[in-house]
Every structure is written in C-alpha cells, then in structure tokens.
Amino acid sequence: MAAASSSEIPRWVDYLLVPLVNLAVALLLSGVVVIAIGANPLDALDSLLFGAFGYPEAIGFTLYYATNFIFTGLSVAVAFHAGLFNIGGEGQAYIGGLGVGLVCLALDQWPLVLVFPIAVAAAALFGAAWAFIPAYLQARRGSHIVITTIMFNFIASALITYLLVDVLVEPGQQAPRSRDFAPEIWLPYAHNFLKALGIDMGQPPLNFSSLLAVLACVFVWLFIWHTRWGYELRTVGHSERAARYAGISRTRAIILAMLISGALAGMVGVNDIMGVHHYLLVGWTGGVGFVGIAVALMGRNHPVGIAMAALLFGALYQGGSEIAFDIPQITKEMVVVIQGLVILFCGALENMFKPQIAALFRRRAVAEAA
Amino acid sequence: MDADWLSFLALVASTIRLVTPLILAALAGLFAERSGIVDIALEGKMLAAAFAAAATAAFTGSAWVGLGAGIVVAIALALLHGLASIRYNGNQVVSGMALNILIAGLAPTLGNAWFHQGGQTPQLVGDARFGVITLPGAATIGQIPVIGPLYQYVISGHNIIVYLAVAAVPLVWWIVYRTRFGLRLRAAGENPHALDTAGVSVAWVRYRALVITGVLCGIAGSYLSIAHNAGFVRDMTAGKGYLALAALVFGKWRPLPTLFACLLFAFADALQIRLQGVVLPVVGQVPVQFIQALPYILTVLLLAGFVGRAIAPKASGIPYVKDR
Numbered sequence: 001m002a003a004a005s006s007s008e009i010p011r012w013v014d015y016l017l018v019p020l021v022n023l024a025v026a027l028l029l030s031g032v033v034v035i036a037i038g039a040n041p042l043d044a045l046d047s048l049l050f051g052a053f054g055y056p057e058a059i060g061f062t063l064y065y066a067t068n069f070i071f072t073g074l075s076v077a078v079a080f081h082a083g084l085f086n087i088g089g090e091g092q093a094y095i096g097g098l099g100v101g102l103v104c105l106a107l108d109q110w111p112l113v114l115v116f117p118i119a120v121a122a123a124a125l126f127g128a129a130w131a132f133i134p135a136y137l138q139a140r141r142g143s144h145i146v147i148t149t150i151m152f153n154f155i156a157s158a159l160i161t162y163l164l165v166d167v168l169v170e171p172g173q174q175a176p177r178s179r180d181f182a183p184e185i186w187l188p189y190a191h192n193f194l195k196a197l198g199i200d201m202g203q204p205p206l207n208f209s210s211l212l213a214v215l216a217c218v219f220v221w222l223f224i225w226h227t228r229w230g231y232e233l234r235t236v237g238h239s240e241r242a243a244r245y246a247g248i249s250r251t252r253a254i255i256l257a258m259l260i261s262g263a264l265a266g267m268v269g270v271n272d273i274m275g276v277h278h279y280l281l282v283g284w285t286g287g288v289g290f291v292g293i294a295v296a297l298m299g300r301n302h303p304v305g306i307a308m309a310a311l312l313f314g315a316l317y318q319g320g321s322e323i324a325f326d327i328p329q330i331t332k333e334m335v336v337v338i339q340g341l342v343i344l345f346c347g348a349l350e351n352m353f354k355p356q357i358a359a360l361f362r363r364r365a366v367a368e369a370a
Numbered sequence: 371m372d373a374d375w376l377s378f379l380a381l382v383a384s385t386i387r388l389v390t391p392l393i394l395a396a397l398a399g400l401f402a403e404r405s406g407i408v409d410i411a412l413e414g415k416m417l418a419a420a421f422a423a424a425a426t427a428a429f430t431g432s433a434w435v436g437l438g439a440g441i442v443v444a445i446a447l448a449l450l451h452g453l454a455s456i457r458y459n460g461n462q463v464v465s466g467m468a469l470n471i472l473i474a475g476l477a478p479t480l481g482n483a484w485f486h487q488g489g490q491t492p493q494l495v496g497d498a499r500f501g502v503i504t505l506p507g508a509a510t511i512g513q514i515p516v517i518g519p520l521y522q523y524v525i526s527g528h529n530i531i532v533y534l535a536v537a538a539v540p541l542v543w544w545i546v547y548r549t550r551f552g553l554r555l556r557a558a559g560e561n562p563h564a565l566d567t568a569g570v571s572v573a574w575v576r577y578r579a580l581v582i583t584g585v586l587c588g589i590a591g592s593y594l595s596i597a598h599n600a601g602f603v604r605d606m607t608a609g610k611g612y613l614a615l616a617a618l619v620f621g622k623w624r625p626l627p628t629l630f631a632c633l634l635f636a637f638a639d640a641l642q643i644r645l646q647g648v649v650l651p652v653v654g655q656v657p658v659q660f661i662q663a664l665p666y667i668l669t670v671l672l673l674a675g676f677v678g679r680a681i682a683p684k685a686s687g688i689p690y691v692k693d694r
Contacts, residue, residue, distance in 0.1 A: 033476070037483035085463050087410075133670075143673035144682065146410065146463050147619055150612055151666040158663035166657060293467055331489065333478040340472025348454035348465030 009358045015300055019346055021353050023298065026341035033337055039329045051322020052315035058322070060190060060204025064276075066307075066314030067206075068268050070213040072292025073310050074220045075264035077301040081224055082257035083237035088134060088149030089265040089289030091156035092127040096266020097273045098160060099126030101178060101280035104273070105168070108182040115185045119274055120212065120267070127266020128259040130156060135258030139251040145258075153289075164282050178280035187275040207275035209267070216264060217303035223260070233257050265289060287336070291317075294339050297347040313339070375516065379523045381640055386528065387598060389636035390535045391416065391590040395614035396621070396628050397542045398586035402448075403623055404546065405579035406559040406572075407455050408687040411447065411466035412587060413611025414473040419444040419591025421477040424491040424602035425484065427498040433596050436498070440592035445584030447473070452580045456573050459689035470611075478604050491595070491602040500529040500597040531593040538586070543625040555579055559683030562690045572690045590614075616669040623683060635665040 031041035052062045072089045079086035086092075099122035107115050134148035164176035173179075190206040224230040236243040236253040243250060268288055277284060291313055298312070299305030320335035345352070395412045402409035419440035427436030447469055454465040478489030485491055505526035512522030546552040557565040558575040565572055594610075595602040617635055621628025642661040 033479065037480065085461075087463070087467065137670070137674045141674050143670070143675075146408075147615070148670055148673060150410065151616060151670050154609060154612065154666045155663045155670075158659040158666075162657050162659035165659075290467070290471055293464070294471075297464065329483045331479055331482045333475045333482075333489070336471060336475025337479055338475075340468050340470075340475055343464060343468035343471060344454070348460040348462075348468050349458055351458040351460060 009361045013357065013361050015302070015305065018350070018354050018357055019298055019300060019305075021357065022345040022350065023342060025353070026338065026345045029341050030334070030338045034330065034334070037329050039327050044323050044327060044330060044334075047323045047326040048316070048319035050319075051326075052319035055202075056199070057202030057204050058318060060201050060206040061318040062311070062314040063190075063210060064204055064206040064271070064314070065317045066310040067210045067213045067271050068288045069291050069295045069310035069313045070307055071216060071264050071267040071271070072289050073295030073299060073306040074216055074292075074303065075261045075289075076292045076296035077299070077303075077306060078220060078224065078233075078264065079257055079261040080296060080301050081230075081237050082233045082253055083240070084135075084138070084254065084257060084261075085146050086131065086149055086258065086261050086265075087146055087289075087293070088131060088152050088262075089292045090285055090287065091149070091153035091289070092130045092262040092265035093268035093289050094153075094156045094160055094285050095130040096123040096127035096262075097269030097284065098163070098280065099123050099266065100269040100273045101168075104181040104185060104278075105178060105280070108185045110185070112185050112187075116187070116208075116274075120270055123266040123269045124263035125266075127262040127264070127269070129262070131258040131262025131265070132255065135255045138258075139254040157283075161282050164280060168280055170279075176282050180279045181274075183278075185274070186278050187270070189275075205276040207271065209271035209275050212267060212270060214307075216267065217307055220260075220264070221303045229253075229256055265292070291339060294343045294346070297350075298342060376519060376523075379519055381637075381644065383524050383527070384640040384643075385633065385637045386524065386532060388639050389632050390532045391593050391598070391610055392614050392617060392632040392636055393629055394531075394535050394538060394586050394590035394593065395611055396617045396632055397538055397625065398583040398590065399615055399618045400542065400546070400623060400625065400628060401555070401579045401586070402583040403618065403686050404559045404683055405555050405576045406562060406683060406685040406688065406690065407452070407576055407580060408462040409451065409466055409583060410463060410615060411451055411469040411611075412614050413607050413609065414466075414470035415444045415447050415584065415587035416591035416594070416611050417477055417605075417607045418447055418473045419588040420595035420606050421473075421481060421491070421591075421602045423588075423592035424494065424595035425481070427494055427596050428485070428492050428601070431496070431498050433494075433498055433500045436596045437500075437589065437592045440596075441585050441588030444588030444591060445581055448580040448584035448587070449577070452577050455689065456576050459691065462687055462689075474605070477602070481602065481604075489604045494596060494600045498596065499600050500531060502527055502529055503533070529593075529597040531589060531597045534589065535593075539625055539629050546625060551575075551578070556683075558690075559685055562685050566690075566692065576690075613665055616665055619682075620665075620669050620672055622681070634668075638664050 034041040034044050051058055053059055072093065075089050076086055100119045103115065103119045103122045107118065130152060134145050134152055137143040137148055138145040161176065164178065168178045169176055170179040187207040187209060191201045191203055194201050224234065232248045233253045233256060235246060235248055236250050240250055272284055273280065295306055295309040295313055298309035316335050316338055320332050323330050323334065324332045395416055399409050399412050422443040423436040423440030426439035427433055451465050451469060454460040455462045481489040481491060508522045508526040512518045546555065554565060554570055554575050558572050562572045594606050613635055617631040618628055620631035638661055642658055645656055645661065
C-alpha cells in the first residue's frame with residue numbers, strides 16, 4: 001500500500017504523527033456532528049475529560065473498558081500481522097465468556113487460585129476454538145475469513161441465546177441468565193485493594209483481569225517480534241510467496257495467528273463474566289470486538305500503541321456516558337460515531353494525508369543533507 | 371384445504387415481505403463485488419437510508435421524498451467507500467466496517483437530537499409511507515377457490531417497493547449479462563488489467579457500480595422504515611445487510627441464484643416466527659435460534675465447499691493500481 005513512503009520517513013512520523021493527524025481529523029469531524037445536533041463541542045470535550053479522568057471512580061471505569069479493548073485490539077492485531085482480518089472478535093469474546101462461565105458454574109466450590117487459571121485457559125480455549133474453524137477454512141479451503149468470521153458472530157449469538165434460554169437458565173428465572181457464581185470465586189476488585197491502602201475510589205468494575213491485559217501485551221510483543229512463529233506469521237502476512245520460498249507453512253501460520261487472536265478475544269470473558277457480572281447472560285459483549293478493530297488500527301498493531309489506543313477508547317466510552325448525562329442532546333452512541341470515524345481515517349483513508357506528511361519530511365531530510 | 375391453504379399463503383406473503391429488503395441489498399452488493407469492490411457496508415448503507423427516509427418523510431410528509439433522501443444518503447456513503455477503496459487504495463473491509471459502525475452511532479445520535487424519542491422517528495401516517503396496493507379485482511377474484519386467495523393475498527396487497535424488487539431481479543440480470551456496462555462491470559471484477567488495456571477506466575466503472583449499489587441499498591433501507599414499518603427504530607436493519615451478503619455469497623454472485631438464496635433465508639425467517647413453541651413430528655420442538663442461525667451455517671458450509679463451491683470475483687478486494 002504505502003510501503004514506498006514509510007521506509008523513507010522517520011519512524012516517529014509513521015507511528016505517532018500520522019495516527020495523531022488521522023485521529024485529529026476524526027475528532028474534528030465528531031465535533032462537527034456535535035455542533036450539528038446543537039451542542040457545544042468544547043462543553044462536550046470538557047465533560048468527556050472529566051467523565052473519563054476527573055475522579056477516582058471514573059478512572060477505574062476507564063481502565064476497566066481499556067482492559068477489554070486491549071484484549072480485542074491485540075486480537076485484531078495478531079491476525080493483521082498474518083495478513084488476516086478477524087472481524088469475529090465479537091463472537092470469539094462471546095464464546096470465550098461461555099468458557100469462563102461454564103468453568104465458574106462447575107467449579108465454584110473450588111478456591112479462586114485454582115479456578116482462575118482454569119477459567120483463563122477455558123476463555124482462551126473457547127475463543128481459539130471459535131476462531132479455529134474460520135482459520136481452517138481460510139487456510140485449507142480458501143473460504144474468505146472476513147465472511148466466515150461475520151457469519152460466526154451471528155452463529156455465536158444464536159448459540160449463546162439458545163444455551164441460556166433452554167439449557168443454562170437458572171430454574172425459576174424468567175430472564176435468560178444462569179445462576180450467580182459463588183462470591184468466593186469473583187475476581188478481586190481493584191477498589192477493595194485500594195481501600196485497604198486507604199484510597200476510596202468508589203465501586204468501578206476494574207478488577208484483577210487488567211493485570212492479565214498487561215501480560216497479554218508483553219506476550220504479544222514477545223511472540224510477534226521475538227519468536228520464530230511470530231516471524232513466520234509476519235512473513236506470511238507480508239508476502240505469501242516469500243513465505244513459500246522460505247519454506248514457511250502458510251496453513252500453520254494462518255491457523256496459529258487465528259488461534260492466538262481468538263484466545264485473546266476470549267479473555268474479555270474473564271474480565272466481564274468472572275470480574276463484573278458473575279453470571280452468564282446474553283448480549284454482554286456490546287460491540288467490544290468491533291472496538292478492537294479501531295484500537296488495532298490506531299495503535300498500528302503494536303502492543304504499546306494498542307495499550308494507548310485502548311486507553312483512549314476506554315476514556316471515550318466512560319466519558320461518553322458522562323456527556324450523555326450532562327448534555328441532553330448527546331446520547332452515548334456519539335462514542336460509536338467517533339469510533340467509526342477513527343476506523344475510517346486511521347484505517348480506510350490512511351493514505352489520504354500520509355503522502356503529504358511524508359513529502360514534508362522527505363523534503364526536509366533532503367534539505368538537511370544538501 | 372382452506373385453513374391450511376390460507377395459512378400457507380399467509381406464510382408465502384410474509385416471505386415476500388421479508389425477502390424484499392434482502393434481495394435489494396443483495397443485488398446492491400452484487401454490483402459492488404462484481405466490479406471488484408468488497409462491500410460489507412450493506413448493513414450501514416441500509417440503516418442510513420432507513421433513517422434518512424423516515425426522517426425526511428416525517429418532515430415533509432411525503433414517502434417519495436423520503437425514498438429520494440434514502441437513496442441520496444446511500445449513494446453518498448457508497449461513494450465515500452469508493453473514495454477509500456478506489457482513490458486511496460484503502461483496505462475495503464476496514465472501510466466497510468468503518469461505515470457500518472459510523473452509521474450505527476450516527477442514526478440514533480441524530481434521531482435523538484431531532485425527534486427526542488430515544489433515537490426513533492415519529493410514527494409515519496398517510497402519505498408519509500408507502501401504503502398497500504390492492505391490484506384490480508382482488509376482492510372479486512379472491513372468491514374463486516384455490517387460485518383466488520393466491521391472487522388476493524400473495525400477488526396483490528403489497529407496497530410499491532415489493533413490486534419494484536420483483537422487477538429488479540430480471541433488470542439486474544439483463545444489465546449484468548446483456549449490456550456493455552455489464553460486461554465491463556464483470557471485467558473490472560475479474561480482470562481489471564484487461565479492461566484497462568481495452569482503454570476503459572477501471573475506476574470509472576467501479577464508481578458507477580457503487581452508485582447503483584447506493585441506489586439499491588437506499589431503496590432497501592427506505593423499504594424498512596417507510597414501507598414495511600411506519601418509522602425508524604434503533605438498529606432497524608438488525609443484521610439484514612450481513613444476511614444479504616451471505617445470500618450473495620450463497621448465490622455465487624449471480625442474480626437468480628442470489629434471489630433463491632434470499633427466498634430461502636426469508637422463508638426460514640417467516641417460518642421461524644410461526645414455529646415458536648410448536649412441536650413438530652419426529653424432530654420435536656426446533657429451537658428458534660437454530661433456524662435463525664441456519665442461513666449463516668449454510669453460507670459457511672457453502673464457502674467451505676461442502677455444498678457446491680462459491681468463488682468470488684477474482685479481483686474483488688484488490689485495489690487496482692495501473693503499473694503492475
């Protein structure tokens with residue numbers, strides 16, 4: 001795509017300035033939307049920042065959202081590195097949550113230290129399994145992964161609804177939900193720890209899984225750039241022909257990338273099901289897989305960028321609820337508008353401003369050399 | 371016969387009403403994908419058109435102006451997709467996803483700001499929506515046994531967009547297979563270099579295809595809000611754009627097989643509403659969710675090559691760069 005220009009411009013321009021310009025354009029247009037519906041964008045920004053960072057509970061909420069977005073952002077990024085577009089993060093997270101829920105329902109008499117690793121493994125396994133079928137079909141039968149993962153999102157949704165309405169539903173319960181897990185295996189909340197240290201941060205859903213998200217970032221960084229498998233995966237993503245000449249198995253790279261991608265998306269289930277809801281329910285993912293696409297594009301598929309982008313989107317989601325509360329014209333869907341614009345400008349239209357910015361820096365480099 | 375026959379006819383009529391937006395959207399996707407542009411934003415374009423049509427109809431009181439607004443908005447989005455995919459060689463799947471997400475946010479945001487009804491538009495009455503058309507003599511012919519009710523309930527008694535959709539299928543077939551534009555369209559999707567060599571601009575063909583995509587998506591979306599229903603509600607398309615995409619794949623990117631796929635999916639949908647809680651012989655009670663998931667499962671099986679083989683237009687999804 002824009003490979004010609006990226007090697008000649010400074011890395012910080014490519015990795016920081018270009019995304020920031022694209023983000024700025026997306027935010028500017030969001031401001032236009034805010035004006036169009038008769039509100040003041042500066043008031044909205046003020047309210048957003050206060051809502052996201054203004055008080056300890058808000059920060060807790062922001063970090064909780066960011067945790068989910070790190071998982072799904074990494075998930076999209078790992079697939080991207082292998083040249084695959086995994087739109088199925090939503091379904092993989094949903095099925096990952098099922099894995100967590102089944103473990104918690106079956107083993108909630110066990111101590112947390114035992115249940116936690118099993119639940120994490122189940123989340124990874126279920127998420128990976130849901131990604132495996134599209135991966136296998138792409139690698140072996142040439143079915144386009146974008147279409148199959150979209151289909152699998154719908155199939156996941158139908159499957160979970162069926163399971164919760166007909167199988168796992170708590171007896172005597174009208175709503176499609178399972179029974180509560182025993183409180184002993186709920187993941188510890190951050191606010192309980194901080195209270196012990198004398199800090200009162202209210203009751204945000206921030207929990208132990210955020211540490212898991214940090215670990216996931218480190219894992220992806222090591223895996224993609226410091227293992228043989230990561231190298232193979234990037235080679236396939238860069239040029240399938242080169243990979244074939246190098247004797248790298250395309251099938252293995254695709255399946256491995258999607259298994260890890262699905263497993264990472266499945267981790268969202270640990271945060272939400274074991275950390276927040278404490279029972280199985282329907283429709284809890286609420287688009288988290290799609291936010292991952294925006295996060296990965298913004299973060300340029302690098303764990304550090306993804307963590308920063310996830311924080312940004314966490315702030316948008318949490319601050320967005322505050323705006324909806326403060327300014328009656330604006331609803332919480334405004335955040336979805338911003339998300340769409342970010343994907344548009346950081347992803348689809350990334351070549352719109354890049355050549356100009358690149359030209360600017362090339363000219364300067366030439367001038368300095370002369 | 372009568373009760374069973376009549377309830378079967380009711381099922382067929384409801385299938386026809388459900389298939390209308392599907393086939394229009396699937397044909398929209400056909401133009402985009404046959405020209406080499408992957409379009410997963412059928413959902414977003416339909417939703418935008420549904421909202422624009424309902425909002426405009428609510429303001430002006432005219433369903434026709436509403437339909438026009440729906441079409442214009444869908445064309446604008448299709449061209450934005452074209453700008454990203456054709457002009458800037460962007461990733462077409464990312465662009466489609468961006469549009470879907472953008473509209474999913476924008477429609478309720480604007481709806482809430484303009485109408486203060488939680489993202490809905492006001493209930494449309496009278497000329498603000500397309501009413502049911504009763505074909506001549508429906509009541510009289512309806513008296514004739516067996517054939518009569520077929521005419522009265524299945525052929526007569528739909529709104530204008532349903533009849534438009536029926537006409538669209540042969541028209542699209544004719545455009546794609548029997549016109550010069552159709553030949554160029556298919557070439558742009560299969561072998562754009564050959565088209566370029568012949569002195570035809572690939573970009574121009576693709577932009578025109580996307581305009582048609584916009585028109586058809588606009589009609590499909592408007593159907594939902596100002597013909598089938600009386601107003602826009604949140605997330606009104608509810609995955610119909612993706613279902614249309616599945617039907618397009620299932621129909622192997624050809625108009626007639628796509629129509630049959632749409633009919634199959636719509637029939638499953640109509641049946642699903644009737645089957646809720648009904649115990650069937652042999653299989654017992656079929657979970658509704660299974661029937662809902664059936665179109666997607668079938669499409670995956672088809673893509674996997676277990677039932678037939680679906681091969682996408684060869685150049686689909688690849689930006690056309692001249693010097694390669």
